[in-house]
Every structure is written in C-alpha cells, then in structure tokens.
Amino acid sequence: MTQQAQVRKESLLTPEAKALIGKSTDVVEMYGTVDVETVRRYVVGIPDQDPRHWDESLAKERFGGTTAPGVMISYIAGRRPPWEPDRMHEFMVKDPLSDGGGGMGRRERALPGIRTASPVKSHLHAGDEVEVLQYPKLGDRIFYQSRWVDIQEKTGRDGKPFLLVTRETRYWNQEDRLLLIVRGVGIEKP
Numbered sequence: 001m002t003q004q005a006q007v008r009k010e011s012l013l014t015p016e017a018k019a020l021i022g023k024s025t026d027v028v029e030m031y032g033t034v035d036v037e038t039v040r041r042y043v044v045g046i047p048d049q050d051p052r053h054w055d056e057s058l059a060k061e062r063f064g065g066t067t068a069p070g071v072m073i074s075y076i077a078g079r080r081p082p083w084e085p086d087r088m089h090e091f092m093v094k095d096p097l098s099d100g101g102g103g104m105g106r107r108e109r110a111l112p113g114i115r116t117a118s119p120v121k122s123h124l125h126a127g128d129e130v131e132v133l134q135y136p137k138l139g140d141r142i143f144y145q146s147r148w149v150d151i152q153e154k155t156g157r158d159g160k161p162f163l164l165v166t167r168e169t170r171y172w173n174q175e176d177r178l179l180l181i182v183r184g185v186g187i188e189k190p
Contacts, residue, residue: 017114023147032081034068039069042068042075079172097148133178162188
C-alpha cells in the first residue's frame with residue numbers, strides 16, 4: 001500500500017469537526033452606530049461616489065434616507081470600544097511583518113476552531129458570497145452572529161486531503177431587519 005493510500009485512510013474530518021456544523025457564536029452588538037463619518041470614510045476609501053450615501057433629499061424618496069454601502073457593516077461590525085485594549089502594537093512587536101490577523105477580532109465573534117486528525121498548517125481564504133438584503137441607515141445599531149454552515153473533506157490535485165469550510169455571518173439592525181449575509185469559504189490543509 002502506498003503512503004498516499006495510507007494517508008487517505010485517516011480522514012481529516014473528525015467526528016468533533018462534523019459536530020461543529022451548525023455551531024454559532026453569541027450574538028454581538030457592534031460598538032456605536034452607523035454614523036456619517038464612518039460612511040464618508042468608507043465611501044471615499046473604496047471609492048463609491050453614489051450620492052445616496054450623503055444626499056438626504058435624493059436618497060429619501062427611494063431609500064427613506066441616506067444609506068451606507070451594504071457590505072460596509074461587515075467591516076465595521078467588529079470595531080472595538082475605546083476602553084478595550086488595542087492589541088496591534090503587541091502583534092507588531094512580535095512580528096513586524098504581521099498584518100495583525102489571527103487575533104484582532106472580538107472574541108465573541110470567534111467560532112470554535114476545527115480540530116482535524118492532522119494539525120492544520122495552512123489556511124486559505126477561498127472567497128466570499130455576499131447577499132445584501134437591505135442597506136443600513138444612519139443611526140442603525142448592528143448585531144451579528146456567525147456559524148459553521150458546512151465542513152467537507154476534499155482531495156486536491158496532488159492527492160492530499162483538505163477541508164473545505166463554510167462560515168456564514170448574518171447582520172441585522174435594531175428592528176431585527178436582516179441586512180446582510182456573508183458566506184465565507186476557507187481551505188484548511190495539514
């Protein structure tokens with residue numbers, strides 16, 4: 001029996017990993033509200049020069065008032081209150097080439113880690129599917145929750161197994177109106 005065949009006998013997808021499907025984080029409320037300065041900075045940065053983001057008279061008829069770009073809330077939802085410590089300095093001292101990933105998010109947002117038969121050594125972001133259902137408005141308080149939607153074992157072209165994982169995060173406002181769904185796919189390799 002070849003070594004590759006022996007590797008294939010041991011599945012990466014453990015019963016513990018399968019049990020994570022459907023597990024979710026606590027509901028998290030974004031610090032602050034959707035505000036005009038955050039919208040301004042975001043639309044200048046991406047750039048999105050749609051006047052519905054700042055022209056109240058234009059936006060009122062169609063959208064009921066000025067709106068924020070739908071995807072913006074997925075970027076600002078994890079912002080921290082000013083009294084919480086900013087750990088960026090700590091990350092940069094440990095690794096000056098770090099982008100701050102792997103620990104900058106809020107703990108409440110973190111899904112339980114996937115335990116595989118072999119330790120995961122490589123994480124690859126394979127893409128996102130974004131569904132904008134309603135645009136956030138100025139003053140909205142945003143809530144969100146993430147969950148594991150699917151975890152599948154696949155075999156790569158090299159014959160080695162990997163896990164294809166799908167995470168979904170839903171965002172809604174203070175009126176319980178669903179605004180945005182982001183489904184992210186990742187690849188976990190031993």
